[in-house]
Amino acid sequence: MIDLVVKSCxxxxxxxxxxxxxxxxxxxxxxxxxxxxxxxxxxxxxGNPHDMGAIEFVNLGxxxxxxxxxxxxxxxxxxxxxxxxxxxIPPLTSFVLKEGQSLEVxxxxxxxxxxxxxxxxxxxxxxxGSVSFHLRSRLGGLKGAPLQAGNRLLCRPENQTGEPxxxxxDILEGTGPLRVMMGPQDDYFTPESISLLLESEFTISPQAxxxxxQLTGPKLEHAKGFNIVSDGIVDGHIQVPGSGQPxxxxxxxxxxxxxxxxxxxxxxxxxxxxxxRPGAKLRFKAVGxxxxxxxxxxxKDWIASLPGHLTPVRYSLTTEHxxxxxxxxxxxxxxxxxxxx
Amino acid sequence: MPTPKIxxxxxxxxxxxxxSTIDPALNAMVLALDEIxxxxxxxxLIETVPTYRSLNIQFDPAATDYDALVRLLDExxxxxxxxxxxxxxxxxxxxYGGEYGSDLEEVAEIHGLTPTQVIDIHSSSVYRIYxxxxxxxxxxxxxxxxxxxxxxxxxxRAKIPAGTIMIGGEQAGIAPMDMPxxxxxxxxxxxxxxxxxxxxxxxxxxxxxxxFEPVDALRWEAMEKAVQAGEPVAEEVCP
Numbered sequence: 254m255i256d257l258v259v260k261s262c263x264x265x266x267x268x269x270x271x272x273x274x275x276x277x278x279x280x281x282x283x284x285x286x287x288x289x290x291x292x293x294x295x296x297x298x299x300g301n302p303h304d305m306g307a308i309e310f311v312n313l314g315x316x317x318x319x320x321x322x323x324x325x326x327x328x329x330x331x332x333x334x335x336x337x338x339x340x341x342i343p344p345l346t347s348f349v350l351k352e353g354q355s356l357e358v359x360x361x362x363x364x365x366x367x368x369x370x371x372x373x374x375x376x377x378x379x380x381x382g383s384v385s386f387h388l389r390s391r392l393g394g395l396k397g398a399p400l401q402a403g404n405r406l407l408c409r410p411e412n413q414t415g416e417p418x419x420x421x422x423d424i425l426e427g428t429g430p431l432r433v434m435m436g437p438q439d440d441y442f443t444p445e446s447i448s449l450l451l452e453s454e455f456t457i458s459p460q461a462x463x464x465x466x467q468l469t470g471p472k473l474e475h476a477k478g479f480n481i482v483s484d485g486i487v488d489g490h491i492q493v494p495g496s497g498q499p500x501x502x503x504x505x506x507x508x509x510x511x512x513x514x515x516x517x518x519x520x521x522x523x524x525x526x527x528x529x530r531p532g533a534k535l536r537f538k539a540v541g542x543x544x545x546x547x548x549x550x551x552x553k554d555w556i557a558s559l560p561g562h563l564t565p566v567r568y569s570l571t572t573e574h575x576x577x578x579x580x581x582x583x584x585x586x587x588x589x590x591x592x593x594x
Numbered sequence: 595m596p597t598p599k600i601x602x603x604x605x606x607x608x609x610x611x612x613x614s615t616i617d618p619a620l621n622a623m624v625l626a627l628d629e630i631x632x633x634x635x636x637x638x639l640i641e642t643v644p645t646y647r648s649l650n651i652q653f654d655p656a657a658t659d660y661d662a663l664v665r666l667l668d669e670x671x672x673x674x675x676x677x678x679x680x681x682x683x684x685x686x687x688x689x690y691g692g693e694y695g696s697d698l699e700e701v702a703e704i705h706g707l708t709p710t711q712v713i714d715i716h717s718s719s720v721y722r723i724y725x726x727x728x729x730x731x732x733x734x735x736x737x738x739x740x741x742x743x744x745x746x747x748x749x750x751r752a753k754i755p756a757g758t759i760m761i762g763g764e765q766a767g768i769a770p771m772d773m774p775x776x777x778x779x780x781x782x783x784x785x786x787x788x789x790x791x792x793x794x795x796x797x798x799x800x801x802x803x804x805x806f807e808p809v810d811a812l813r814w815e816a817m818e819k820a821v822q823a824g825e826p827v828a829e830e831v832c833p
Contacts, residue, residue: 277643277652278628279788279796280727280770380790390730391771392790437601437609482616483727483734485643485650487607509645509727517604520655542660545605549655 255322255413256405257371260355263313265463267386267399268377269368271304276381277508283488284387285504287366287463287527290425290556291330295370297559298327298347300415306377306384307370308400311463314358314367317350320405324350325372325413329420331361331528335369345420346566347372349413364528373412387505388463422562425555427525430538433491433516434545438481441513442493446473450491450515451537455499459531463505466526468535472497475513483511489518491537501526521548598623598671600664601648605655606640610667611648616736616764620647621724622676625801629677630670636663644800645725646734683803683833686768688717688759688781689811695759695781701744713808715739716759716780721766721804731770731788731796735804738766750776757783759806768804781808784817785828792824803833 259266269292272285286292286309293303301307308315310333327347328335335342336357342348350356361367377384377395386394395404439447455470479495486492490502492512501518502510503526518526519540529535601609610627613620628644631651638658643650653663690713691698702709721735728734743764751774754760758769762777769775770788783806787797798804809817821827 274652275641276730276796277641277650278726278800279730280732281730381795392730397790434602434604437603437611482614482646483725484611484645484648485603485607485609487603487650487652489604507728508643509725514603517602517607519604520606542602542605546655546660549605553656 254376254407255324255410256320257324257375257408258318258320259400259402259404259406260316260318261402262315262400263311265311265399266313266315267309267394268306268375268384269309269386270306270384272504273381273383273385273387273393277485280508281381281390281392282387282505282508284385284393284463285383286368286385287504288330288364288368288524290524290552291366292368292370293556293559294329294345294420294422294424295327295368297563298329298345298418298420299325299370299372300418300560301370301372301374303556303559305370305374307368307374310358310361310367310369312361312365314360315400316358317356317369318354319350319352322352322410323413324408325415325417326350326356326369328358328367328369330367331364333361333367334359343419347415347417349417365530366527371406371408371412372415373409375406375408377406389505417566418563419566420559420562421564422559425552427522430536431522431526432519432540432545432548433537434519434542435516435539436514437484437517438513439515441475441477441479441481442515443474443476446475447515449473450499451539454534454536457529457531457533457535461531463503465503465506466501466529468499468501470498473499473515477513479512481511481513483509486510486514487517489520489523490514491516491518503527519545519548521545521552600667603650607650607652608663609648609650610671613647616646616724618678618722618736619676621722621736622678623674624649626674626677627667627670630674631667634666634670636666645727677801681799681802683720683805683831684798685805685807685829685831686783686785687809687813687817687827688783688806689814690716690759690781690808692811694811695779697747697778698780701742701761701778701780704744705742707742712742712780715742716761716766717806717808719805721806723798723800723802723804725800726796726798729770729773731786731798732773733768733770733787733798733804735766735768736764738764740764744778746776747778750774754779755782757785759783783827784814784821785826786821797826797828805831
C-alpha cells in the first residue's frame with residue numbers, strides 16, 4: 254500500500270462520497286459531498302466512479318505527501334489550485350505525486366468546498382455503507398473523525414498507473430435565482446410571506462455549515478404557528494423557525510424536524526448554493542416539477558458525460574511550456590536569447 | 595380516517611401526511627404504508643423515512659415515474675390496514691435516580707409524588723417507538739403516563755450521557771449517545787440503541803415496544819461489562 258500522508262489541513266477536512274442512504278429511518282443523516290459536480294470532476298480525472306469517496310476541503314486547503322510509491326491524484330471545485338514542490342498544476346488536470354514530493358492544495362477561492370481524489374479511492378472502512386464523515390453522529394471519515402496532520406490514507410498501488418488527464422468541459426455553474434418547488438408546508442405561511450420569499454433578496458449569514466445555511470432577509474410570517482409535529486426532512490428544505498429567518502437544510506441535516514418548510518431548493522441547484530459564501534446575496538424562483546426534474550436529468554447527464562471529456566496530458570509541463578514559446582516566437586531555440594533576434 | 599395528503603418535497607421526495615397530531619392510529623397507518631412502499635420498491639426509490647404522522651419517500655427524480663408513484667400511493671392508502679401489530683417488545687433495565695437520574699426528585703416534587711411513585715409509574719407503561727430521529731438511534735417514545743408528563747427544562751443541558759432515560763412533555767426517550775437535551779433525566783441504562791461497531795447497529799425499530807425494568811445500582815457493573823462485550827442487554831420479551 255501507498256500512504257497519502259496529511260501534513261496539514263483545515264479542521265473540517267474529511268472524506269465524503271455520495272452519502273449514506275438507507276438509515277434515515279434510524280436517525281442517520283445522509284451527509285455526503287456538498288458539491289457533487291466538483292466531486293464528480295475530481296473523480297473522473299483519476300478514472301474513479303463519479304461518487305466515490307474523496308477528501309473534501311472546507312474553506313481551507315492542505316498539504317500532503319506520498320510514502321511508499323507514486324500517487325495519481327486530482328483536485329476540483331471552487332477554483333481550487335494545487336502545486337507540487339511549488340510548481341502549479343494546471344486546473345482540471347490530474348497529476349502524479351512522486352514519493353518525496355510535497356503537494357499543496359490551495360484554499361478554495363470561488364466557494365467553500367473542493368475535493369482531492371485518489372485513483373481507486375482510499376482504503377478506509379465503510380460505516381453503514383459510506384465513507385462520508387458526519388460530525389454529530391461521529392460516523393464515517395477516519396473512524397468517525399475528520400482528517401488531521403499525521404493521518405495516513407492507504408491507497409492501492411495497482412490503481413496509480415493511469416496517465417495524467419485533462420478535463421475540458423463547461424462547468425455547470427448555473428446563474429440567476431435559485432430554483433425552488435413550493436411545499437411541503439407553504440400553507441403554514443401568509444400569502445405575503447410567500448411573495449416575500451420569491452421577491453426579496455436574502456443574504457447567507459455566517460451561520461452556514463454542512464448542516465444548513467441560515468439566511469437573513471425580510472421576516473417571513475407564519476399563518477398557523479411555527480411548531481409542527483416533527484416530520485421528514487430532505488436536502489434543500491427551507492425551514493422557517495419562529496424568528497422568521499429561513500434556513501436551507503444541507504447534506505448534514507437532521508432526518509426529521511419540527512419547523513414548517515415553506516419550499517425546497519431543487520436538487521440540481523444545491524451544489525451552487527453550497528458554494529455560496531456567507532455574505533453572498535441570493536433570490537429564489539418557484540418552478541414546477543417538470544423544470545426541476547429536467548434540471549436533475551441535465552445534471553445527471555452532465556456528470557455521466559465527464560469521462561468522455563478527458564484527454565491525456567501529452568507533454569510534461571516543461572516541454573509543453575517550451576513548445577508554446579517556440580510556436581509564439583517562431584524560433585528554433587527558445588532558450589537562447591539570440592532566438593528573439 | 596381522511597384521505598392522506600401528498601406533499602411535494604422538491605423534485606426528489608414527497609411526504610404522505612396522515613394527520614398533524616401525535617396519535618397511535620396515525621402512526622400505525624404510517625408504518626403500514628412504509629411496509630408497502632418498501633416491499634413494492636418502485637423504480638428509483640432511495641429510502642423511506644417514517645415519522646409520527648407522515649411518511650417521507652425519497653427517490654431519484656431522473657429514474658422515478660412520479661405519476662406512477664402517486665398512483666401506487668393512492669392505491670395503497672385506499673383501505674390501508676393500520677400496522678398495530680408490533681414485531682418486538684424490549685425490556686430495558688434502568689437504574690433510576692441519584693447520580694443515574696439527577697432530575698428524578700425534581701420531577702417527583704413537581705407532581706407531588708415520591709421518587710418511588712415516579713419510578714413505578716414510569717416503569718409500568720408500555721412505550722411505543724413512534725419514530726427514530728434527531729440522532730442515530732434516538733427513540734421517540736409514546737405512552738408516557740400523563741401523571742408524570744413534565745414540560746421541558748428551562749435550561750437545556752449541553753451534554754447528557756449515552757443511555758440516559760428521559761422524559762420531555764408527554765414524550766419519553768433513551769439517549770443513544772452523549773447529546774444535548776432539554777428533557778428530564780430519570781435514570782440510566784447500559785443499553786446502547788446504537789453501536790456502529792455492533793451487529794445489529796440499531797437495536798430498535800419504529801413500531802417496536804419498550805418496557806423499562808428498574809434494577810439495582812449493584813447490577814450496573816455487570817450489565818456494563820456485558821454491553822462492552824457486545825451484548826444488547828436489552829431483552830426481547832413476549833408482549
